[in-house]
Amino acid sequence: MxxxxxxxxxxxxxxxxxxxxxxxxxxxxxxxxxxxxxxxxxxxxxxxxxxxxxKEEETKAFQENLEQISKGHFESKYTLKEKKKNKMFALYKYAIAASIVVLIGLFTFNQFSNPVYSNYANYETISLTVRGGQSDLLKTAESAFNSGDYIKAEATFKDLLKLDVNNSELKFYRAITNIELGNYKLSDNILENLQHGNSAFKNDAIWYLALSKLKQKEYNNCLEILKRIPKDARFYEQAQELMSKLD
Amino acid sequence: MAEKKIHEDQKYIDGLLQNNSFIIKAIYDKFVPKVVNYIKQNNGDLDKAKDVVQDTLVTIYNQASQKKLQLTCPFDAYFFLLCKRKWLNELKKRTNKQVTINETVLSKDDEAQELALETSVFEEKEALFKEMFQKLGTACRDLLKATFKIKSMEEVAKHIGVSYAYARKKKSLCIGKLTKLVQASSKFNQLK
Missing domain, CATH: 1.20.5 (Single alpha-helices involved in coiled-coils or other helix-helix interfaces)
Known part of the structure; x- marks a missing residue:
């Protein structure tokens, strides 16, 4: 050429x-x-x-996030099982035995009491700051949500959604925020819309809608919603467990 | 290709692309244990598995972000094949002798094979492009960096102190040089 x-x-x-x-x-x-x-x-x-x-910055943000998740996954899933089979184990033995007793206690206790929202709503810390431009607001929302300042999180999500009306991720976290705040009408409304949509949060939305009902002590509603969670959803097993307790 | 139906697992690809922590964690919970087992059973350990998984996810992310990756098979099959391929390459690099792996002929899922191959080719091309980019002269490298970082060519021209027309011409000549380097490499011709 x-x-x-x-x-x-x-x-x-x-x-x-x-x-x-x-x-x-x-x-x-x-x-x-x-x-x-x-x-x-x-x-x-x-x-x-x-x-x-x-996209240098976006890619970097992705890699950092990935690194963290990977680290968390491998540490919690494998490290305890595989790497600590050394002499320190003797010391841990008693601690482990003691915790097992406590766990059994908690477990039996849980069996006889009604399940509660906080036992199931184990969402991880979130990471929203991916895209360059609007990062200030996103950062505020992210840290407010992660630190449990749901009032501030709600205000920020609301603003963010004005700029990005169809963002399912923001909608989803806004719904969780409002479950925490007890604004069930708003949260349930958002989740109902999400579960009928096609976003990646579809199944997660059903699960959190059920949890919202659980928090409102609407046990029958909760049960009905749980039945809709498909087998391949990641909360399927937890949903089954919760169903068996509610039944 | 365009006619093929997109698999519902496309949500994992989209989730990666959006850097969605929920989805990334779901991928780790659902699909990674299988890869870890495979690598551990085939001369590897946890740390190796961790690297293979991470590299594979970055490759998928890059392909999705650059080429609109559309999943036409279950994510599980696609992801596993990619990790496996990467691990076998790693083993080959490590030992010169042939590694024997208990392989069940080919995967039953041809769609996944095809897609995984496409991604592997993408990855090798990326590596080659990076390598060749380093072979360009500093002037070209700097100009290209500036061009793609600062989107307006007027600003680029100002930034490096040349005229607009010259900056534009220079950009095409630099990519042209890179094109020549890439086309002349033996790796590129094997990839096609």
């Missing part, structure tokens, strides 16, 4: 060619394999670079 060809590639990609030139260019793409291959590579490299630099 000549230098001029690359200049034309760029012009074509940035829509800077005249109609006639576009036609000429596309004819050449269709007739010359060499030209076409070079253009495709050029285009691929362009999108590679665009992604690399334009």
């Amino acid at each position: 000549e230098e001029q060809d690359y200049v034309v590639f760029e012009a074509y990609l940035s829509n800077a060619l005249s109609e006639d030139n576009v036609k000429e260019f596309e004819d050449r793409l269709a007739s010359s394999l060499e030209f076409k291959t070079a253009f495709n590579t050029y285009k691929e490299l362009s999108s590679f670079l665009e992604h690399k630099y334009e």
